[in-house]
Amino acid sequence: MTALEQYVSSYFGVAEAAELAVISSLFKPETIKKGDYFLLTGKASDRLSFVQTGILRIFLATENKEVTQWISTKGYFVTDLSGFIFEKPARWTIQALTDTDLFTIKREDYKRIGVLVPKWHELEKLFIASCFTTLEDRIFTHLSMTAEERYELFFEHNKSLFNQVPLQYIASMLGMTPETLSRIRKK
Amino acid sequence: MTALEQYVSSYFGVAEAAELAVISSLFKPETIKKGDYFLLTGKASDRLSFVQTGILRIFLATENKEVTQWISTKGYFVTDLSGFIFEKPARWTIQALTDTDLFTIKREDYKRIGVLVPKWHELEKLFIASCFTTLEDRIFTHLSMTAEERYELFFEHNKSLFNQVPLQYIASMLGMTPETLSRIRKK
DNA sequence: GCTTCCACTTGACAAAAATCAAGAACATTT
DNA sequence: AAATGTTCTTGATTTTTGTCAAGTGGAAGC
Numbered sequence A, B: 001m002t003a004l005e006q007y008v009s010s011y012f013g014v015a016e017a018a019e020l021a022v023i024s025s026l027f028k029p030e031t032i033k034k035g036d037y038f039l040l041t042g043k044a045s046d047r048l049s050f051v052q053t054g055i056l057r058i059f060l061a062t063e064n065k066e067v068t069q070w071i072s073t074k075g076y077f078v079t080d081l082s083g084f085i086f087e088k089p090a091r092w093t094i095q096a097l098t099d100t101d102l103f104t105i106k107r108e109d110y111k112r113i114g115v116l117v118p119k120w121h122e123l124e125k126l127f128i129a130s131c132f133t134t135l136e137d138r139i140f141t142h143l144s145m146t147a148e149e150r151y152e153l154f155f156e157h158n159k160s161l162f163n164q165v166p167l168q169y170i171a172s173m174l175g176m177t178p179e180t181l182s183r184i185r186k187k
Numbered sequence C: 001g002c003t004t005c006c007a008c009t010t011g012a013c014a015a016a017a018a019t020c021a022a023g024a025a026c027a028t029t030t
Numbered sequence D: 001a002a003a004t005g006t007t008c009t010t011g012a013t014t015t016t017t018g019t020c021a022a023g024t025g026g027a028a029g030c
Helices: A003-012 A017-025 A081-086 A107-116 A120-144 A147-157 A159-163 A167-173 A178-186 B003-012 B017-025 B081-086 B107-116 B120-144 B147-157 B159-163 B167-173 B178-186
Strands: A028-032 A037-039 A047-053 A055-061 A066-073 A093-096 A100-106 B028-032 B037-039 B047-053 B055-061 B066-073 B093-096 B100-106
Touching: A003 A017, A003 A047, A003 A120, A017 A107, A047 A107, A055 A167, A066 A167, A066 B120, A081 B120, A100 A107, A107 A120, A120 A147, A120 B066, A120 B081, A120 B120, A147 A159, A147 A178, A159 A167, A167 A178, B003 B017, B003 B047, B003 B120, B017 B107, B047 B107, B055 B167, B066 B167, B100 B107, B107 B120, B120 B147, B147 B159, B147 B178, B159 B167, B167 B178
Parallel strands: none
Antiparallel strands: A028 A100, A037 A093, A047 A100, A055 A066, A055 A093, B028 B100, B037 B093, B047 B100, B055 B066, B055 B093
16 A cells, blocks of 8 residues: 555545555546646646655745645645645746655546545545645644643644755744744743 | 525535535524623533624633634634544534524534535535635735734724724734724724 | 756844733723 | 613733744655
C-alpha cells in the first residue's frame, strides 16, 4: 500500500480495496523542484495533490507583504480548494520550499471518482468538514490568544517544522512579524 | 416556496421540485426565546437549523472571557458542525439573542436525506467547501489586517447587524475588545 | 577563500490594542 | 417616575506588537 493509499483509506475510510485501487490509480506521480510554483494566484486550479515528500507554502502577495496562509508537508493534500472545486481562478499561490514529490489528480479524473466510487462524495464531505473544523480552531486562536500563546500551541504540534522552513513564513502564518517570533523564541 | 426551500435551492441547487419538497418536509418549525440556549458546549449537537427570523450567537466561554465565534441571522444555517456530523460533543455554545424562528432537522432525519436524494452528499460537500472558503478569508483578515481594517470590511458587508446586536459580541467576533471597537467607531 | 545573498537577531522607538476604572446612555422592570 | 441592570463610551495607563535600521551568521556561488 502506498502512502497515498494509506492516507486515503485512513482519512476517507474507503472500505473496498478495489475502490481504493481505482482512486489511487488516478493520481499520477509528479515532482517539483525547490522554488517552483505549484499554482499561481489567478490561474486555473485544476489539480489536487497529495504530498509524499517535501514542503509547500500557500500564500498570497499583497501590496505590502506576502501573507502565508498555510504550510503543507508530507501527508497533506494541497490545492486551492475554491478554485479546484468551483472552477474559479486560484486565490492562493503555492510554491515548493524544497524538492517535492506529489501524487496529483487532474480535475477531469477527479470528477470520475464520484462516478466510479459511489460513496466518494460523502467521504469527501466528511473530509472537508474536518478541514472546516480545523479552520474554526485556527480562528479561535486569533480571537482569544496572544502571539506568544499562538506560537506555543503551534510549536507543540509542529516542532519538526521549525528546522525545515524559514521562520519568517511560520511567523506570517501565525499572524505576527518575524521580529516578534524571534523575540518570543528567545525566551 | 418557503424561505427554507428558496435557500436550499439557491445554495444547494437541488433541481427536482420533488426532492426539494422531501428535504424541506424533514425540517420542522421550532421557536426559541431570547436568551434561550440552542446548544451547550459538551452536549450532543443533534440538530441542524435554518434561521427564518432572529439572531443567534455562537460562542465559547473560556476562563477569562466569552469568545464569540459567529453571529447567525436570517438565511443562515446554524449548528455545531463537528458535533453534528461526527457525533461528538459540541464545541460551541449557541444562544438566541432575540426570539427566533427556526426550521430544524434532527440528525436521524438528516441522515435520511442522503438516502432519499442521491445528489445530496455532493451538494452538501459543495456547500461545506464554500463555508471553508469563507473561513479561509476570515483567517486571512487576521493575518494581514489591523483591527480597524477588519472592522471596516465587516461593517461594509453587515451594516444592519450593528443596530441589532450588542457591539461587544461583534467586537469579540472581530478579535478586539469592546473599547477598541468603540474607539474605532467614534471616527 | 571571498563575495553575495538570505535569514535571523537585536535595539530603539512608535503604533496599536488591552486593561482598568469611572461614568453616561439606554432599556427594562417595578 | 424611580430603580435596576446592561451596554457603551471615555480617559489614563500599560502591554503587546510592529516598524525601522543595523548587524550577525550561515549557506551557496564564483
